Amino acid sequence: MNFSKPKGIVVFSGGSAANNLVDVFKTVRENKKCPLSYVIPISDNGGSSSELIRVFGGPGIGDVRSRLVRLIPDDPDHDDSEKAALKGFFNHRLPKSRIDAKQEWLQIVEADHVLWLNISTAKKELIRSVLNMINFEIVKRLRPSSTFDFSSASIGNLFLTGGRLFTGSFESAIYLLSSICSVPSHTSVVPAINTNFTHHISAGLANNTTITGQNSISHPSEVTALENTSNAVPSEHEETEYHDGIEDANLPGSLPTLRKQYISFSKADEEELPARICRIWYINPFGQEIRLAANPRVLDVLMNAQAVIYSIGSLYTSLVPSLILKGVGQALANPSIRYKILILNSTNDRETGPSTAPFSAIDFIAAVAKAGAESRGLRGEVGKNEYKAYVTHLIHLQGPGTPRVEKDVLDKLGIETIRVYGRKVEGEGFVGYDEKALVQALEVTMGRGEKRAEKSRRNTLEG
Structure with a gap:
């Protein structure tokens, strides 16, 4: 008898967009009876994460937290009020008002908040001990030039940061939150880089300009000033000197744009970039390019993968930062991974x-192929004949606003295209993926089932 462990599925994704497909990947994993791993980037420096990074350093943890909480299992046959309470607790954000946020935070750490209802005493005191520790660290770092801003802070992000500081290990903090949330052992959330340091990215545009910091690349937000002393626009030298006078986790002389608070932003209100993004790279705090190695666990799950899925989300800030890390491109290009599936954004x-x-x-x-090549130290454009080394299948929608699919060109390159019919997103002018149709497409691609349309849905899937 063959008792070898089945090869797994590896999903590259960011946070919010791919969270909508978690049930899809769960169903495919169950049907394939194999492990499932999510590889998540840690370069986000926007939202409440920016304040944690400013004061404590460390990786951007928001996407890791959101995926772990999204993976809290739902059991429709049982009324598990604690799991629902944990999901609400770790997803909870404090008020936007700085004063109200601080008051609510104190209610939480003092166990005088409705969020604690339905959480067992054992878990409550474990969670509270970590939150009280991060609260102590916040008070300890209080300086006249720098106080922690709790505005819109995520309780889950504060917990993960506290766990990392307490254990000295990002992976241990993830394990702790996974255990509390009862994330199944067959499903893992793997940070692209296992680090206690902050790692930022830059983007090069086709017009030779550079954008520094993930937040500025994906959705520029209103800068939250620590102290508004003048309406005059300071020079870069003056701004650097100003930030050097603030005692926080940043190195003196590091780029001001990487040291600011970016707590408030809107993903719906975006200005277009002046030109296409051509390249993404990691930088040190002074803006110089560096090459970083992937988390060894990422390479392990890729070595034992039957399929890689590039999920929907931001191409250059959710996918590419994981793909350009040393070791990833070589692992992806390995022919032993039979299915390399790109789910195209809607x-x-x-x-x-x-x-x-x-x-x-x-x-x-x-872009995926170029990122894989850069991971291997190969700079420049990638020949189209090499695309199939990184992408073997494309799943896509057709409808208003969907990206154009060059089926004939892709067929000649040996990349199979599978079109699924989606559903209209209420209140939006575009279509989104239907879960059943996407499950069917993935299972057809990976060798389970036949190409067929469901009786209740006309033309669900086309190869």
């Missing part, structure tokens, strides 16, 4: 515009 966003030159399917695939 619409173009700020990163894959501008409207004058929107990305098509082959542009998405080229």
Whole structure:
């Protein structure tokens, strides 16, 4: 008898967009009876994470937290009020008002808040001990030039940061939150880089300009000033000196744009980039390019993968930061991974515009291939004949605003295209993926089932 462990499925994704497909990947994993791993980037420096990074350093943890909490199992046959309470607790955000946020935070750490209802005493005191520790660290770091801003802070992000500081290990903090949330052992959340340091990215545009910091690349937000002393726009030298006078986790002389608070932003209100993004790279705090190695666990799950899925989300800030890490490109190009599936976004966003030159399917695939090549130390454009080393299948929608798919070109490159019919997103002018149709497409691609349309849905799937 063969008792070898089945090869797994590895999903590259960011946070919010791919969270909508977690049930899809769960169903495919159950049917394949194999492990499932999510590889999540840690370069986000926007939202409440920016304040944690400013004061404590460390990786951007928001996407890791959101995936772990999304993986709390739902059992429709049992009324598990604690799991629902934990999901609400770790997803909870404090008020936008700085004063109200601080008051609510104290209610939580003092166990005088409705969020604690239905959480067992054992878990409550474990969670509270970590939150009280991070609260102590916040008070300890209080300086006249720098106080922690709890505005819109995520309780889950504060917990993960506290766990990392307490154990000295990002992986241990993830394990602790996974255990509390009862994330199944067959499903893992793997940070692209296992680190206690902050790692930022820059983007190079086709017009030779550079954008520094993930937040500025994906959805620029209103800068939250620590102290508004003048309406005059300071020079870069003056701004650097100003930030050097603030006692926080940043190195003196590091780039001001990486040291600011970016607590408030809107993903819906985005200006177009002036030109296409051509390349993403990691930088040190002074803006110099560096090459970083992937978390060894990422390479382990890729070595034992039957399929890799590039999920929907921001192409250049959710997918590419994981793909350019040393070791990842070589692992992806390994022919032992039979299925390398790109689920194409249902619409173009700020990163894959501008409207004058929107990305098509082959542009998405080229970006993935180029990132894989850069991971291997190969700079420059990648020949189309090499695309199949990184992407073997493309799943896509067709409808208003969907990226153009060059089926004939992709067929010649040996990349199979599978079209699924989605559903209209209420209140939006585009279509989204239907869960049943996407499960069917993935299972057809990976060798389970036949190409067929469900009786209740006309033309669900086309190869």
